[in-house]
Amino acid sequence: MRCLLKRQTLLAVLLGLALFLLPSLYPTDASIMTLSALAALNGIRMGTAVSFPALQQDERYRDVLAREFRQLTPENEMKFSRLHPEPERYDFDKADTLVNFADTHGIMVRGHTLVWHSQIPDWVKAARSRDAAIALLRNHIQTVVGHYRGQVMAWDVVNEAIADSGRLRDTVWLRQIGPDYIGMAFRWAHAADPNARLFYNDYGGEGLGRKSEAIYRLVSSLVEKDIPIDGVGLQMHLSLQNAPDASDVATNLQRLGELGLETHITEMDVRLALPASEQDRLAQADLFRTMLSTCIAADSCSNFTTWGFTDRYSWIPHRYKDFGAALLFDRDYQPKMAYAAMLEALDPET
Numbered sequence: 001m002r003c004l005l006k007r008q009t010l011l012a013v014l015l016g017l018a019l020f021l022l023p024s025l026y027p028t029d030a031s032i033m034t035l036s037a038l039a040a041l042n043g044i045r046m047g048t049a050v051s052f053p054a055l056q057q058d059e060r061y062r063d064v065l066a067r068e069f070r071q072l073t074p075e076n077e078m079k080f081s082r083l084h085p086e087p088e089r090y091d092f093d094k095a096d097t098l099v100n101f102a103d104t105h106g107i108m109v110r111g112h113t114l115v116w117h118s119q120i121p122d123w124v125k126a127a128r129s130r131d132a133a134i135a136l137l138r139n140h141i142q143t144v145v146g147h148y149r150g151q152v153m154a155w156d157v158v159n160e161a162i163a164d165s166g167r168l169r170d171t172v173w174l175r176q177i178g179p180d181y182i183g184m185a186f187r188w189a190h191a192a193d194p195n196a197r198l199f200y201n202d203y204g205g206e207g208l209g210r211k212s213e214a215i216y217r218l219v220s221s222l223v224e225k226d227i228p229i230d231g232v233g234l235q236m237h238l239s240l241q242n243a244p245d246a247s248d249v250a251t252n253l254q255r256l257g258e259l260g261l262e263t264h265i266t267e268m269d270v271r272l273a274l275p276a277s278e279q280d281r282l283a284q285a286d287l288f289r290t291m292l293s294t295c296i297a298a299d300s301c302s303n304f305t306t307w308g309f310t311d312r313y314s315w316i317p318h319r320y321k322d323f324g325a326a327l328l329f330d331r332d333y334q335p336k337m338a339y340a341a342m343l344e345a346l347d348p349e350t
């Protein structure tokens with residue numbers, strides 16, 4: 001009898017212990033642990049670029065996207081050549097599919113991008129006069145922003161207009177219209193959807209230096225001229241060799257905020273030489289943690305977006321030979337150290 005009691009007591013203790021430990025090992029409320037849910041507690045919206053083919057064909061891709069992110073940026077489907085391949089023809093089918101997916105899953109959409117020197121069709125380059133170029137760009141912006149009025153919460157209105165030298169980039173828009181094309185684009189976008197947040201977006205200007213000075217000067221002048229710009233997107237495509245200093249990024253986010261502008265991290269990834277070493281993966285995780293913490297700490301920074309989320313569909317290997325492994329999930333959707341580091345930045349208790 002005593003032996004039976006003892007065994008029952010032991011079982012009860014073990015059961016109690018298991019019930020106590022289980023929730024921490026396997027959280028029953030998975031939403032608490034997602035990037036987005038934790039980010040929201042920090043006042044940050046967590047986003048990712050989305051590949052249309054991946055969304056179409058890969059169920060696991062859709063699941064992880066809907067679970068972890070509350071904002072998406074179409075990686076290619078809203079670019080000029082995709083939406084407006086011929087002067088009189090717009091093609092919204094794929095972009096609409098992305099927007100509908102977002103809507104169904106309570107995900108916001110960041111529109112990317114209205115004015116860029118890349119991925120524009122040849123017919124645009126053939127505009128015969130400044131007036132013709134102005135008319136076609138105005139028509140494009142009014143039609144696209146109008147089509148998504150109320151559905152796209154923020155637009156990258158002008159993308160990468162500044163060269164690494166700090167001067168305005170020599171683009172078809174600059175040559176055809178002159179520097180005023182930037183202000184015009186913001187005004188047309190604002191007229192087409194007064195509630196959309198309008199951004200200037202660029203790479204290589206995250207910290208301090210020639211390019212970030214030039215971006216600061218450009219957006220300051222837009223603000224001064226009362227041009228309807230709401231914020232600056234810092235892309236944050238990094239390698240371990242070119243990462244900006246976190247304190248420089250903090251200073252930059254602060255000075256942009258002091259202009260009354262919002263800041264978003266819009267395209268972060270950290271490419272690694274393949275095969276990626278343990279040391280590099282640790283350094284990568286550290287960069288994701290540091291940049292996210294810097295955004296959280298900055299009053300102006302409200303949005304943190306990575307350029308894709310799984311290494312399965314990243315643009316990096318197509319562009320940089322022998323580089324990859326740049327994102328938060330591996331090719332099989334397993335969270336990497338970088339993912340854990342992001343959770344740590346969002347919840348230092350983890």
Ligand code: G3I
Pocket residue numbers: 075076118119159203235267315
């Ligand atoms: O869709 C065609 C396909 O039909 C064709 O068979 C194939 C052959 O190469 O090309 C496909 O298009 C490619 C497209 O990605 C979709 O995969 C283009 O050639 C390729 O140039 C394009 O690259 C994109 C790049 O922008 C240039 O537009 C990348 O996916 C995209 O990640 C990248 O994103 C940019 C941001 O928009 C701005 N900031 C930098 C960032 C990285 O470069």
